[in-house]
Amino acid sequence: GESVGLHLPTLSVQEGDNSIINCAYSNSASDYFIWYKQESGKGPQFIIDIRSNMDKRQGQRVTVLLNKTVKHLSLQIAATQPGDSAVYFCAETTSGSRLTFGEGTQLTVNP
Amino acid sequence: EPEVTQTPSHQVTQMGQEVILRCVPISNHLYFYWYRQILGQKVEFLVSFYNNEISEKSEIFDDQFSVERPDGSNFTLKIRSTKLEDSAMYFCASSGIYRVRREKLFFGSGTQLSVL
Numbered sequence: 001g002e003s004v005g006l007h008l009p010t011l012s013v014q015e016g017d018n019s020i021i022n023c024a025y026s027n028s029a030s031d032y033f034i035w036y037k038q039e040s041g042k043g044p045q046f047i048i049d050i051r052s053n054m055d056k057r058q059g060q061r062v063t064v065l066l067n068k069t070v071k072h073l074s075l076q077i078a079a080t081q082p083g084d085s086a087v088y089f090c091a092e093t094t095s096g097s098r099l100t101f102g103e104g105t106q107l108t109v110n111p
Numbered sequence: 112e113p114e115v116t117q118t119p120s121h122q123v124t125q126m127g128q129e130v131i132l133r134c135v136p137i138s139n140h141l142y143f144y145w146y147r148q149i150l151g152q153k154v155e156f157l158v159s160f161y162n163n164e165i166s167e168k169s170e171i172f173d174d175q176f177s178v179e180r181p182d183g184s185n186f187t188l189k190i191r192s193t194k195l196e197d198s199a200m201y202f203c204a205s206s207g208i209y210r211v212r213r214e215k216l217f218f219g220s221g222t223q224l225s226v227l
Contacts, residue, residue: 032214043115043202043218044154051212089154093214098167101154 012108019077021105023090028071030092034099035064035075038087044101047075047088077107085109113137115219117203123225124193132188132222134203141207143186144216145178147171147199154202160186161207193226200224 013019025033031052036044050057050064050073057064063076073090090102116135124130136143145157158168160178177189186205190197200221207213 032212034215036218041220043204043220044216046215046217049212049215091154095214097214098156098159098169099214099216100156103153 009104010106010108012110013080015080015082015109015111017080019075019080019084019107019109021075021077021088021107023073023075023102023105025071025073025090025092025102027092027094027100028068029094031095032093033064033066033073034091035062035073036089036091036101037084038089038104040086044089080107080109082109082111115203115205115217117201117219117222119222120220121223121225123227126195126226127192130190130193130224132190132201132203132224134186134188134219135184136186136203136205137217138184139208140205140217142166142205142213143178143180144204144206145188146202146204146218148202148221149199157188157201190224193224195226198224198226 034049035047037047038044048059048062048064050066055066061078065074085108087104087106089104091099093099118133143160146154148154156169158172158178159166175191179187200223202218202221204216204218206216
């Protein structure tokens with residue numbers, strides 16, 4: 001399953017499918033990006049980060065892709081599990097400045 | 112694994128009252144932050160704190176807000192006279208250890224503030 005555009009608030013996928021969550025950022029000077037996962041009633045939890053001198057970074061079951069040309073960031077989750085159900089936020093910053101969060105996408109994983 | 116801890120988890124107060132939200136950042140971190148999240152909305156920056164002073168603050172962080180690091184472990188956010196619109200989840204975060212980018216923030220579980 002895939003979300004399109006910053007303002008699509010929900011994404012529903014089947015357990016075992018791959019998920020793609022998209023984020024558009026506005027500041028062309030941003031040089032560092034983070035994906036956070038937020039479960040209900042909890043604080044944002046760091047998932048993966050990427051610097052602007054890279055276009056791809058992989059973690060455990062997650063991959064972040066950065067396209068600076070179109071100011072687009074995506075988070076790919078492989079073999080999505082029910083425990084992945086949460087709201088996912090992208091965040092951007094320039095060096096030494098505040099971390100600015102995007103709107104968030106609610107990912108629901110159906111068994 | 113080290114984590115940011117926040118107390119209380121829930122705070123209910125009357126409009127006009129003062130509240131103090133408390134945080135214990137991760138022990139070897141150098142930068143401290145407060146963010147807030149109104150229900151269903153994105154996480155918003157309030158203030159950052161480094162070397163015992165505010166390094167950046169947002170337009171939300173007006174004269175009713177203040178932060179303090181009263182000792183070597185605690186970091187507090189005070190709202191002097193609460194308003195209804197201050198109702199939100201308040202998150203403390205910390206960052207900044209050797210060779211790790213300081214914008215890599217680690218968040219606590221938040222304090223849900225309800226102003227009646």
